[in-house]
Amino acid sequence: MNSRRLFLQKLGGTALATQLAPIAAWAAKPGMEETYQGPVLRVAIMGLGGYATRVADAMKDCKKAKLVGVISGTPSKIKDWQGKYNIPEKNCYNYENFDTIKNNKDIDAVYVITPNALHHDNTIRAARAGKHVICEKPMAISAKEGQEMVDACKKANVKLLIGYRMHFEPQTLEVIRMRKDGELGKITFFQGLTGFTINDPNQWRVDKKLAGGGSMMDIGIYSINGARYMVGEEPIWVTAQETKTNPAIFKEGVDETVQFQLGFPSGAVASCLSTYNMNNLDRFFLNGTKGYVEMCPSTNYGPIQGRSHKGPLNQPIVTHQTVQMEEMADIILNGKKPVVPVDGEEGVRDMKIIEAVYAAVKSGQKQKISL
CATH class of the missing domain: 3.40.50.720 (NAD(P)-binding Rossmann-like Domain)
Structure with a gap:
């Protein structure tokens, strides 16, 4: 653009x-x-x-x-x-x-x-x-x-x-359209893999006072939010496990790698991973009874690439932040309703799920989610 x-x-x-x-x-x-x-x-x-x-x-x-x-x-x-x-x-x-x-x-x-x-x-x-x-x-x-x-x-x-810049990204919106139009059938499974490597102990992202946590408070939110808009439902439970290999960088309260699983009212499930210790992780996979969609890369600055059981996704390649700011201006100035919400309430829902993930890690038990 x-x-x-x-x-x-x-x-x-x-x-x-x-x-x-x-x-x-x-x-x-x-x-x-x-x-x-x-x-x-x-x-x-x-x-x-x-x-x-x-x-x-x-x-x-x-x-x-x-x-x-x-x-x-x-x-x-x-x-x-x-x-x-x-x-x-x-x-x-x-x-x-x-x-x-x-x-x-x-x-x-x-x-x-x-x-x-x-x-x-x-x-x-x-x-x-x-x-x-x-x-x-x-x-x-x-x-x-x-x-x-x-x-x-x-x-x-x-x-x-x-x-939430991905809420306006054309490939992402095409997947949501396919799901809404029934082209994938009944949704059964979502996978979200998001991560990159941090080796600098002085970066603010690994400072609990500034970041509020670790990878879940940064890259993990893409899989949480993606699971919600891809499946088209709100999760009702979560289980989660944490792996920490470098406590010198990832101190108490700063998660390095978290695997978490979400359950939805329809019976669909999600399996996700958020990490600050692995590169080459930027993939969404959505499966249904009639077909599937895979996006890789799925959330980075692009170009986002995807394919389904029907073939490649061929929506326009855009600069995410340009489209985001155009759309947000329309929301503020003209009351436009986006396909996927980007309001404060949407942000609160993601925060509630992140807190449930952390609670599941700490307890080792399935946590109910109430949004």
């Missing part, structure tokens, strides 16, 4: 009742000109790490969302982003003065891309400032914190969306 088009956005028009400014955007294509006239979601990114850079670069191609501000505790990063993304000084904040963003009418939403343990407070501060919130997953380090975030956003009358 980045190679096909560059969108130039120009502020203008009449302010909306919600203080969202319409923008005219032009997309150059060979032999034609495509014009977008409509409201644009003006976004400030909080936390300027590697993934934030990926999102910012992808937003250059958005028509309905525009990066206009930054929040960071590192002044040098703010300066770098100002130059790279043309961010005005008045839209730059640190964590001390961030609450004054409530007085900035040129920012509509804050995208929270900080370590997991900071999501709760960052989201609530943004909501109290009257800004819509997009929060990276996992939304928090507990279901309790997640619910508090949902409640705070409702109280402030702002939207809370979670960064």
Whole structure:
């Protein structure tokens, strides 16, 4: 997508009742000109790490969302982003003065891309400032914190969306369509394998205070969430086992490898693995009485590839974060209903399942899940 088009956005028009400014955007294509006239979601990114850079670069191609501000505790990063993304000084904040963003009418939403343990407070501060919130997953380090975030956003009358980029990915949506249309028959089994290797003991992902756990609080959420939207049901029980081979890196409360099994009301089951100790694990497999779908890679930045009993999946290859931000802008600005929810309640459900996984590991017993 980045190679096909560059969108130039120009502020203008009449302010909306919600203080969202319409923008005219032009997309150059060979032999034609495509014009977008409509409201644009003006976004400030909080936390300027590697993934934030990926999102910012992808937003250059958005028509309905525009990066206009930054929040960071590192002044040098703010300066770098100002130059790279043309961010005005008045839209730059640190964590001390961030609450004054409530007085900035040129920012509509804050995208929270900080370590997991900071999501709760960052989201609530943004909501109290009257800004819509997009929060990276996992939304928090507990279901309790997640619910508090949902409640705070409702109280402030702002939207809370979670960064489930796969909910908008074309291959993924095609599998969901096939399942809904009965092409796979009755769903019987799902497998989700997600993982990569961490060898750095100083990375925040293996710091319990910042991450809230280990691989389950990061890569494992893809298999949990994937099992739910692939099977099309909510799990009712879980069993789980933990394997730890390197306690020097994966200290108490930081899981290295977790295998977990989910059961669904229809009788379908899921077998999943989440790890920080193995590479080459990015695979979903969905089986039904009439057919199957395999996706590999299934959740990384792409290109996502899949095949079914009918042959290859041939949906368009997209930049996930560009599509995500376009769709989320539509949800916030126009009330669009996505095929798979990305709201705060969706995030809380995943947190409840993660907590059940951890409880099953600790007890060695099957845990009931109530969502």
